[in-house]
Amino acid sequence: MAGLADSPWIAKFERFLSAERQLSAYTVRNYLNELQRVASLLPDDCQWQQVTHEQLKAVLAKLHRRGLSPRSLSLCLSAQKQFFSYLLREQQIVANPAAQLSAPKQGKPLPKNLDADSVNHLLDIEVTDAISARDKALMELFYSSGLRLAELAGLDLNDIDLVEAQVKVVGKGSKERLLPVGAMAVNAIKQWLNYRKLLPCQDAALFVSNRGSRLSHRSIQARLSYWAQQQLLSAKVHPHKLRHSFATHLLEASGDLRAVQELLGHANLSTTQIYTSLDFQHLAKVYDGAHPRARKGKN
Numbered sequence: 001m002a003g004l005a006d007s008p009w010i011a012k013f014e015r016f017l018s019a020e021r022q023l024s025a026y027t028v029r030n031y032l033n034e035l036q037r038v039a040s041l042l043p044d045d046c047q048w049q050q051v052t053h054e055q056l057k058a059v060l061a062k063l064h065r066r067g068l069s070p071r072s073l074s075l076c077l078s079a080q081k082q083f084f085s086y087l088l089r090e091q092q093i094v095a096n097p098a099a100q101l102s103a104p105k106q107g108k109p110l111p112k113n114l115d116a117d118s119v120n121h122l123l124d125i126e127v128t129d130a131i132s133a134r135d136k137a138l139m140e141l142f143y144s145s146g147l148r149l150a151e152l153a154g155l156d157l158n159d160i161d162l163v164e165a166q167v168k169v170v171g172k173g174s175k176e177r178l179l180p181v182g183a184m185a186v187n188a189i190k191q192w193l194n195y196r197k198l199l200p201c202q203d204a205a206l207f208v209s210n211r212g213s214r215l216s217h218r219s220i221q222a223r224l225s226y227w228a229q230q231q232l233l234s235a236k237v238h239p240h241k242l243r244h245s246f247a248t249h250l251l252e253a254s255g256d257l258r259a260v261q262e263l264l265g266h267a268n269l270s271t272t273q274i275y276t277s278l279d280f281q282h283l284a285k286v287y288d289g290a291h292p293r294a295r296k297g298k299n
Contacts, residue, residue: 004039007048013086034079037063048087053097056080060101074103113245114235119143122231123184130195131210135223137185137192138207138215141167142239144185146246146263148172149239153217155206162186179263 010032017028041059042051063073080098087093114122123140127133142152151169159168165181181189189206196208205214221238228237235241250263 004042004046004048009048009087009090009092010035012090013083016086017082030075031079031082034076035083037076038080048083049092051084051097053100056098056101060103070103077101077103113241113248114233114237115245116249118233118235119242119245119249122227122233122237125227125231127191130192130199133188133192133195134207135227137188138220139224139227139242140185140188141181142242143246144182145169145179146243146250147179147239148243149217149220152207152239153215153220156204157206158204160189160206162190 013035014028014032017023017031018025023031038056038059041062042055046055060073060077063076068076077098080101081096084093084096084098088096123136123143125132125136127136138152141147145167147167147169148171151171154170155167160181161167162181165183165186167179167181168176169179170176192207199208199210199212201208201212203212203214207215207220209215209219224237224239224242228235247263
């Protein structure tokens with residue numbers, strides 16, 4: 001009698017994934033590896049058709065105790081659910097023993113941001129032409145007001161009020177919000193608008209290409225990446241990183257989570273609370289470096 005690892009149903013499942021589901025070879029290999037992992041933790045004389053919910057639950061618990069990451073546990077569970085669903089389809093079992101299992105929740109990765117010195121260095125570019133003026137203005141506005149990429153790309157000339165130093169943006173769910181614009185961003189936008197008048201603009205967009213058309217999302221991303229390289233920043237720069245930096249620096253300085261929520265346009269405070277983790281990390285570093293008892297502990 002074939003054991004779990006060399007069961008003919010594993011080979012049939014592999015063909016099913018490749019031929020019928022048309023999954024990539026990489027995904028198929030991952031699923032099979034996970035099934036091998038499960039098989040190694042089940043009794044040798046067991047058959048897949050006999051595996052119970054309790055046995056699979058015990059396997060996940062054992063893998064969790066061994067330190068398998070939540071992401072890896074989720075992959076392992078996905079492989080089990082897919083395989084037993086296949087056996088159910090082939091009428092080899094009457095119920096999927098993995099159906100009601102759940103993997104531990106994966107912690108949300110903390111957003112990465114630039115420190116204030118890095119942001120200042122990024123924005124300290126010399127304006128020599130329309131393109132550099134435009135790029136400086138859009139980066140200043142990104143960081144000044146914490147905009148999303150889509151929000152900035154969608155801005156029209158009449159959305160910006162340089163006298164009142166504010167900008168109207170349309171966020172997720174078509175919700176409008178009015179945001180303050182910092183003095184540095186106002187000055188950079190004024191400089192850009194002087195150049196913009198000289199371009200053959202056929203579009204009402206605030207930020208346009210040298211041909212006068214609205215800048216695409218990809219073009220904006222490319223320009224930020226370009227300036228990060230030009231300014232010799234070690235970290236990659238993208239629109240969301242400037243938004244994260246805006247939120248982190250504002251929260252560090254003010255401690256006002258509700259205000260940051262409003263500025264970012266988050267519907268739920270829980271979305272904004274991830275920045276409190278970043279703020280705590282910053283405080284923890286200061287503590288570890290400054291507190292005499294913390295320093296002694298390290299020694």
